[in-house]
Amino acid sequence: MGRKSLILTDAQVRQKIKRIAYEIYENNSQEKEIILAGIYEQGYELANLLLKELEVIAPIKITLIGVKLDKFAPTQSEIALTCNVSQLKNKCIVLIDDVMNTGRTMAYSLKPFLNVKIKKIETAVLVNRSHTEFPILTQYAGYQLSTTINEHVEVQLERDKKEVYLQ
Template sequence: MKDNTPILNDEQIRQKIRRIAYEIYENNYGEKELVMAGIVEQGFELAKLIAEALEHISPIRVRLIKVNLDKFAPTQSEISLDCDEKELKNKSIVLVDDVLNTGRTLAYSLKPFLKVKVKRLEIAVLVNRSHTQFPVSTQYTGYELATTINEHVKVELGKQKLSVFLQ
């Protein structure tokens, strides 16, 4: 495959984000507040876009938080939230990342949520590559993509145009 093969364009990504927002609303329609926890960088950007779409289509108030960790060395870095963990007690949470590859980042990102009793914890991703090595599954997936382990999915969010490329 050539470099930067387009997978999803701006319009397609926005459509997938709207669909994910509707699915989240359907599964959480009784909630007054929902916590969207975006994994640092692209996961947080995706969480912001989903939160905007969810607030547009539903009465649910969305609280956006960031999960901080070093994606390349999660065992050697501190994994933290930009809020007090106690504020998450009995809350429904959607953990968000851009791409699910091996499940490693998502698995380590769960650590702060294990310290507090949450009501529900679900996972949303824009692209699922299905190469999971960790027992992580998503409740909300924008796009399932069969790739080789050597290929790389590049997601660009937070810019004027959204895009997903296969490298």
């Protein structure tokens, strides 16, 4: 890959996460519980950061679960949740990933949620590249970024350093 360009600094990433948390709460303030479903690895880390922000601002129960799948071969792999699907009945789910590119990962990640009657599913990403090939809409996006399909967005969500690069 070529040279990396910093597109979001640590402070900007933290601000975007805080804004997304406020939007999630504003749109779901009447709920008794919100389930944050983070797609492993980076989406789960982003969901965990959103959980921490929501716990500060929202007086409702926030539950974090993980979605495990092989992003490169989703049709050949099992798509699993880190909870029992019965716990999701009549709940509001926010499916979370770090970057939305074609919508493929999000589309396949929906599969386990189709086995239970849920109230609604929303989606959240830190960076939306808008190269959609699947009918997936992001309700919450921290940053809209116009890129070519050949460019790569790298999200770093380490403990002391949260940054986004374009390569």
